[in-house]
Every structure is written in structure tokens, then in C-alpha cells.
Amino acid sequence: MAVAVQQLKRISGNNIVTPKGYKAVGIHCGLKHKKYDLAVLISEVPASVAGVFTTNAIQAAPLLVTKEVVKENGKMQAIIINSGNANACTGAQGMADALMMQQKTAEKFGLAQELVGVASTGVIGEKMKMVPILNGIEKLKPEASLEGSIQFSQAILTTDTVTKNTAYKTVVDSKEVIIAGTAKGSGMIEPNMATMLGFITTDAHIESAHLQQALKEVTEVTFNSITVDGDTSTNDMVLVLANGLAGNEPLTPSHPDWATFVKALHTVAQDLAKMIAKDGEGATKLIEVEVDGALSDSEARKIAKTVVGSPLVKTAVFGCDANWGRVIAAVGYSGASVDPNGITIKIGETVVVTNGEPAQFSEDLLMQYLKQPEVRIHVHLNVGSGQGLAWGCDLTYDYVQINATYRS
Incomplete structure (x- = not known):
């Protein structure tokens, strides 16, 4: 009950x-x-x-x-x-x-x-x-x-x-x-x-x-x-x-x-x-990554954190670059179990990858979405029922400046 x-x-x-x-x-x-x-x-x-x-x-x-x-x-x-x-x-x-x-x-x-x-x-x-x-x-x-x-x-x-x-x-x-x-x-x-x-x-x-x-x-x-x-x-x-x-x-x-x-x-x-x-140092955007269809919840969280922690994903979000290749690459090197042919990726409401292959989408519309203060990335793996979330921020010029002068 x-x-x-x-x-x-x-x-x-x-x-x-x-x-x-x-x-x-x-x-x-x-x-x-x-x-x-x-x-x-x-x-x-x-x-x-x-x-x-x-x-x-x-x-x-x-x-x-x-x-x-x-x-x-x-x-x-x-x-x-x-x-x-x-x-x-x-x-x-x-x-x-x-x-x-x-x-x-x-x-x-x-x-x-x-x-x-x-x-x-x-x-x-x-x-x-x-x-x-x-x-x-x-x-x-x-x-x-x-x-x-x-x-x-x-x-x-x-x-x-x-x-x-x-x-x-x-x-x-x-x-x-x-x-x-x-x-x-x-x-x-x-x-x-x-x-x-x-x-x-x-x-x-x-x-x-x-x-x-x-x-x-x-x-x-x-x-x-x-x-x-x-x-x-x-x-x-x-x-x-x-x-x-x-x-x-x-x-x-x-x-x-x-x-x-x-x-x-x-x-x-x-x-x-x-x-x-x-509020990450120098950040302009919150990034939320949701993963489902993983082998387990822990594997889903592992992938989500890998994606949101990728410097290339973070800089792409900062630059409003719809480069989904950086997302799928991070999924692949996360160390979790994945089927390359079963991966679907959405950025906001835009599907950019279906079953491991490029989907047709409007670069201009997605660029407009990436200008928003909160960016959501969804990854579906199709190998299980595991779910997980992770949060991070974009990587900006100001991050380098803040940390280059932290003790000065």
C-alpha cells in the first residue's frame, strides 16, 4: 500500500x-x-x-x-x-x-x-x-x-x-x-x-x-x-x-x-x-541534464554528471552552439553502459539525435533556445529503466579571470 x-x-x-x-x-x-x-x-x-x-x-x-x-x-x-x-x-x-x-x-x-x-x-x-x-x-x-x-x-x-x-x-x-x-x-x-x-x-x-x-x-x-x-x-x-x-x-x-x-x-x-x-563562477546559464533509459539510477546520474561537467558541453552552451556531438561524446566516455544505436538526445524540446543518428532540426531556433538562462538536455539510452539528474553551468571567460586572480 x-x-x-x-x-x-x-x-x-x-x-x-x-x-x-x-x-x-x-x-x-x-x-x-x-x-x-x-x-x-x-x-x-x-x-x-x-x-x-x-x-x-x-x-x-x-x-x-x-x-x-x-x-x-x-x-x-x-x-x-x-x-x-x-x-x-x-x-x-x-x-x-x-x-x-x-x-x-x-x-x-x-x-x-x-x-x-x-x-x-x-x-x-x-x-x-x-x-x-x-x-x-x-x-x-x-x-x-x-x-x-x-x-x-x-x-x-x-x-x-x-x-x-x-x-x-x-x-x-x-x-x-x-x-x-x-x-x-x-x-x-x-x-x-x-x-x-x-x-x-x-x-x-x-x-x-x-x-x-x-x-x-x-x-x-x-x-x-x-x-x-x-x-x-x-x-x-x-x-x-x-x-x-x-x-x-x-x-x-x-x-x-x-x-x-x-x-x-x-x-x-x-x-x-x-x-x-x-551561481558557478562566471556562469551565465544553469544547465540541467536528465538521463533516462539507463541500466540503473546510479549509471544515469553518472552519465548526467559527465555531460554537464564536460568543458566542451559547457563552452558550447555558453557560445549558444547546437553542437550535440559534444553531448553524445560525453555519454560515450562516461564509463556507463550504452548502446550507440539506441541514444536519443533533446536540447530543450528539440530532438537532435534519434537512435544514434542526426535528426533534422532548425539551428536558428535551437540557438535562440540556448540563449535562455536555463538550458535542459535530455538523454534517453534505451537500455534499462534507470533515471538521473545533474546540474551545472556554462564555462565563461569570467571563470578564468576570477580564478586567475583569486589570491590577488
């Missing part, structure tokens, strides 16, 4: 503190010249926590500190975040600095140190300027307000051009449950994971083990399905905090509203993932 999934409703004025019991703020402490660069997110009570982290073998000190909190405690009450310095490849001093950020945040807000996470983003290989960080921590005054959440979302940015926020409400056990998210990410986007920080809050009641299960399931088809440039960073993490203040019965996979919660979490994560892909 099918499980009923409660309807999701998007919340206008969405922000990270919309769920019950959260406060946040961002300030300028001095790591950057003028922009906000220090933020904190706090739950009124210790919250269940789940996390996913970069697969890069080189991992920054703050990420290691936070992984320990998630692994050992399964609870978190606050996270301190800075931008402008990644505190990565900084040796023993970097670890000492990350632990000092954790300790001072705990002392400032009267929390147990083991309930505080740390996240950093910015330039790799530079020692942290701890004087402005520690002075900044003393100045933090988190609020359960839209203004505080906006400052928070601004303070975690690096080369991003926009903040990334979303929130939804649904019903669990006849109780209103809210899930909200904020993220940053613009370059070095090739999960698993990307140069991204993602923070999701909810007032749902769910234990950390089940929250981790839900996050892992959702991450695979959202954050791990975006790419900008093929680089994997050292600091990437997504954290979900669930403080239980909605008052529902504890969510488990056997709970009748489990699917409702997972759908809400998936929707928030997908929103953030697409915002990151759309």
Missing part, C-alpha cells in the same frame, strides 16, 4: 532560522576587507546532527573538528563559520586554531565545547588570523530574525554572487515541521562534495542515526549531482540540525510520515544544489 506524503509548502522570506528554536547572525570581523566574514548558528537546545563531508584526501582542520562532533556525539548546538580563509594545509597550528574557535564559541554562548562545530572557507594554505576571529566571536549576537539570517548567509560567501536560501513546511504527526537551508558555493564544484558549505535546520524530532540515513540518501541525488569545474575542495560539508521542537513523535524509517520528511529534506537540498550550480 502506498504511503501518503504530506504536501510541501514553500515559505516566503525563507531563512535558516525559520524552524523553531534557531538563531543566527553574521558580521565583519576583519578577515576580508569589508564584507561579512564571521557567522554563527545556534539552536536553543542540543540538536541531532548529521553531516556529509568532502572526499578529498586533504581535509581542512575545521572540517576534521566538525566530523569528530558529528561522529562522537551525534548532537550539535552551534556552528561557527568564517569565510576568507579555509584554514586548510596549515598543519598543527591550523588544528589548534580550529579548536580555539570551537572553544571560544562554546565559552561565549555557555555551551559544551563538544557541541560546537567549525567551518571555514576561502584561500587554502594561509594561517588563520586569530585576533580578528576571537574578537569577532565576542561581538556575535545571534537573532531569530530575517536580518540575522541574511547576515549569516552573507558571511559564509566567497566568490558567490548571491546568497542561497530556501525553506519549506510540511506536516508530521499533525504537527507543522519546517526545514530550511542556507549554502555557499560557486567554484571548485565537483562533489562528492564541492567547495560548498551547506547548513540545514529543522524543528523535526529525529535521532541522529536516522537523520544521517536520510541525509546520505538525499545527498546522492542533490549535492553530489552538481558540478562547475571538476575540482573537489578541502573544506566541503553539509550539516543538518534537528532540534525536535516541533513536537512530533521521533521519525524513523517505519514512521508513517518518514517519506514526507525525506521529501522535504530532498527538496531543500535540491534547491540549494541548483542555486550553487547556477
